Amino acid sequence: MRSGPDSVAIAVVTIFPQLVNAVSEVGVTGRAVDNSVLKLSCVNPRDHTSDPNRRVDDRPYGGGPGMVMQAPPLAGAIAEAEKVNGQVTGAAPLVIYLSPQGEKLDHSLVLELSGYSNLVLVAGRYEGVDERVIEALVDREVSIGDYVLSGGELAAMVVIDAVARQLPGVLGHGDSAAQDSFAGQGVLDCPHYTRPETYQDMSVPEVLTSGDHQAIARWRRQQALGRTWQRRRELLEEGGLSKEDKRLLQQYLDAQN
Numbered sequence: 194m195r196s197g198p199d200s201v202a203i204a205v206v207t208i209f210p211q212l213v214n215a216v217s218e219v220g221v222t223g224r225a226v227d228n229s230v231l232k233l234s235c236v237n238p239r240d241h242t243s244d245p246n247r248r249v250d251d252r253p254y255g256g257g258p259g260m261v262m263q264a265p266p267l268a269g270a271i272a273e274a275e276k277v278n279g280q281v282t283g284a285a286p287l288v289i290y291l292s293p294q295g296e297k298l299d300h301s302l303v304l305e306l307s308g309y310s311n312l313v314l315v316a317g318r319y320e321g322v323d324e325r326v327i328e329a330l331v332d333r334e335v336s337i338g339d340y341v342l343s344g345g346e347l348a349a350m351v352v353i354d355a356v357a358r359q360l361p362g363v364l365g366h367g368d369s370a371a372q373d374s375f376a377g378q379g380v381l382d383c384p385h386y387t388r389p390e391t392y393q394d395m396s397v398p399e400v401l402t403s404g405d406h407q408a409i410a411r412w413r414r415q416q417a418l419g420r421t422w423q424r425r426r427e428l429l430e431e432g433g434l435s436k437e438d439k440r441l442l443q444q445y446l447d448a449q450n
C-alpha cells in the first residue's frame with residue numbers, strides 16, 4: 194500500500210515557463226492538473242531581477258566560456274516558488290536543482306520524491322548556476338542521466354511526469370503504476386500486443402488469446418524476466434530471484450537455444 198500524499202504542489206523555477214507548462218496540457222500529467230492532484234506553477238527568475246534588460250546571467254569569475262546564472266534572481270524566484278506552493282500545501286518544500294552533477298534519478302528516487310507534497314524544481318540554463326544558490330537554498334541535486342541538456346527544464350518535466358504517475362487516481366487503472374517496469378519487482382516490462390491478431394505475418398503469442406489468466410500471468414512474468422536477463426542483467430543480480438522466477442527464467446533461456 195502506498196502511504197504518500199494524495200496531491201503534490203510543484204513549482205518550477207525557469208526562464209522558459211512555456212516549455213514546462215506544456216505538461217499541464219497533455220496526457221497523464223494534464224489530467225492530474227485538471228483533477229488538482231498536481232498543482233503546477235512556474236516562477237521566472239527574470240521577474241526577480243533589477244536589471245532593466247531582465248538579464249539573469251553573467252560571466253564566470255575566473256574566466257572561461259559560457260555564462261552563469263546569478264544568485265539574486267534565482268534566490269528571489271525560489272522564495273516566490275516556496276510562497277506559491279505554501280499557499281496550496283502546508284508542508285515544507287523540498288528544493289531540487291536539476292543538473293548532470295546530481296544523484297541519478299531512478300525508480301526508488303521517484304518513489305522517495307513522490308512522498309513529498311511540496312516540491313520546488315530549479316531549472317538552470319547556460320553553464321550552470323552560481324554555486325552559492327545550491328549551497329544556501331537547494332536540498333538535493335538530481336540528474337536524469339549521464340548526458341548534458343541545454344537546461345534543466347526537460348529534466349524537471351521528467352521528474353514531474355514520473356512523480357505524478359505515482360499519485361492516487363492519476364493513472365486509469367488503480368494498480369498501473371505498481372505494474373510499471375521496475376516497480377517493486379525490479380524487472381523490465383513484458384511485451385504488449387493489441388489488435389489486429391496478425392500483423393505482417395506476425396501473430397500474437399497464443400497464450401494471450403487463450404483466456405487462461407494464470408497462464409497469461411506466468412507468461413508475462415517469464416517474458417519480463419527473460420528480457421531483463423538479456424538487456425539489463427544487473428537488475429536481476431541486485432534483486433535476487435525466487436525459486437519460481439528462476440524456473441521461469443531457465444525455461445525462457447532453454448527455449449531460446
Ligand code: ADE
Nearest residue numbers: 291292293336337342348
Ligand atoms: N541539466 C542539464 N543536463 C541535465 C541532466 N542530465 N539532468 C538533469 N538536469 C540537467
